[in-house]
Amino acid sequence: MRPVDENYEVIVVGGGFAGVAAARELGRKGVRVLLIDKNPYHQFQPLLYQVATVQLGVSEVARSLRDIFRGQPNVRVLLAEVTGVDPAAKRVTTSDGRTYEGRFLVLASGAEANFFNTPGAEEGTYPLYSVEDAVGLGGSFSNILEEADRVDDSSELHFVVIGGGPTGVETAGAMAETVKYVLPDYFSQRLASRCRVHLVDMVPNVLPPFSDKSKEYARRRLSGMGVQLHLGVPVKEITPDTVVLNDGTAIPADLVVWAGGLKAGPVVARSGLPQGRGGRIDVNEDLTAPGVEGVYVLGDAANMTDDKGNKLPQLGSCALQAGGWAAKNILADIEGRPREPFHYSDKGYMAMVGRGAAVAEVGPGPDRKVLAGPLAFLAWLGVHVFLLSGSLQKVRALATWPSDYISHRRSFVVLSRPDKPRA
Known part of the structure; x- marks a missing residue:
């Protein structure tokens, strides 16, 4: 096995709502975080349709990830494509062959179009x-x-x-x-x-x-x-x-x-974790992946439920809240406290x-x-x-x-x- 190139307390895969929220909250608490995304920006997905219909420019829907974390030196932003995931080892491999390992792993890698095998x-x-x-x-x-x-x-x-x-x-x-x-x-x-x-x-x-x-x-x-x-x-x-x-x-x-329709992206498929509806991971109530310690799956990569067992929507507000909640549970793990089930504040x-x-x-x-x-x-x-x-x-x-x-x-x-x- 190739030796690990770098170690972090937490590795976050994905710079969307959930990934950014988790990394920011952990960064505020002094946790050493590696945030990996294949794009150098955080996109405001709810307004992409206005770029597509030539009503808004790219600068109005995309913000540099490095700018977001400019005041948090303990959060490193890495521009790379994740090609392999080992949940048990909390290890990821990028397209250049480098490997990164953490004490905790957060998969918030988003989604891609689901064409449902429609010809053409x-x-x-x-x-x-x-x-x-x-x-x-x-x-x-x-x-x-x-x-x-x-x-x-x-x-x-x-x-x-x-x-x-x-x-x-x-x-x-x-x-x-x-x-x-x-x-x-x-x-x-x-x-x-x-x-x-x-x-x-x-x-x-x-x-x-x-x-x-x-x-x-x-x-x-x-x-x-x-x-x-x-x-x-x-x-x-x-x-x-x-x-x-x-x-x-x-x-x-x-x-x-x-x-x-959407389905979970290729990072989730490569993780080896059991996939549910839409190729997403059916996470536990505390947002952890089933059957493996120290791995959280969030946003469009997860099928989430709230603390009452209700299925949650694939919305930006839900992903944002999940990212912050996962960070709090990771801090609880670090400090030896019990994790709490995700409580989603439903805005509609x-x-x-x-x-x-x-x-x-x-x-x-x-x-x-x-x-x-x-x-x-x-x-x-x-x-x-x-x-x-x-x-x-x-x-x-x-x-x-x-x-x-x-x-x-x-x-x-x-x-x-x-x-x-x-x-």
Whole structure:
């Protein structure tokens, strides 16, 4: 066996909400931490869809990990790809062959698109989970519009979003608003009138976790913005220019976004830990991995339950809380105190359905207060400002977001332009 290159008290794999929260809390207590991520930034995932629809730039959704931990010298940020995990030894191996070992190991490595073996989906659609995904999608979206404006014929452009959960609803709504309000200012009304946005899902309603009131509001709002809904029929196949449904419907497609589900990323698969639904690890109530000491699994890498045994959602707020809780349990382990079951403070669900409008179900469990429209939109803004990782980002958001989201006269953001489309 190759000797270990470096040792730490805690190794954290993943710089998302959960990983950053765990590392920050441990760093404040003087614990020596190694945080490993293949990207040098922490991404604000709830707003990736706005990068993908050329409404926001990358700097507004990504923050340097080194900047986050600049005041915590005992937390080392390592830019590397983890290619091997040994949970029993609390050891990880990176793509350059180096190995790192800790007294504790935290797997918060996030997720990737789950295409559910749909023919053509992996090759012909754009997932939306990372900054790279969003930039690639946004670049292709703008390329298609530029080419259509150059040709200036009468053919229609079809943008298809697969998945009626919050990401799919927000993406379809943002695309529809870009088409309706932004394109006439930057291109022409004629080009805007040629664009069609479709939302597809196998279930009969959008936003499955939400109440009937929220579902109906979202459905009406999307339809009012011109989004064509294809609900209750699964996707059978993706071809280079068509989305084919199980009932034989063929939807023309110039660009397809996959928001149809996520699964745990490859780090979890390489760990050898038993995987449950979505390839995630079914963790214990204290967020530890079953059957192995000193290993915590968090965020989109885990199927988590609260202290009452209730399944918890794959939300940024949940991952953020889990990261801080895991850090407290690790400190308890270090000090010889008992760990505590994770207690999730349920803030509810929310999704933006076009600028100035949202649905929000605030509060715990069956007693949630259901909001829709401008009031829900303000709640959405408040929660997302809270989730931002830095004070500068919060101040910038408070200064710009209200006018940006209320006004329809936002800039058409410049993104990179890929050489060729994904399909």
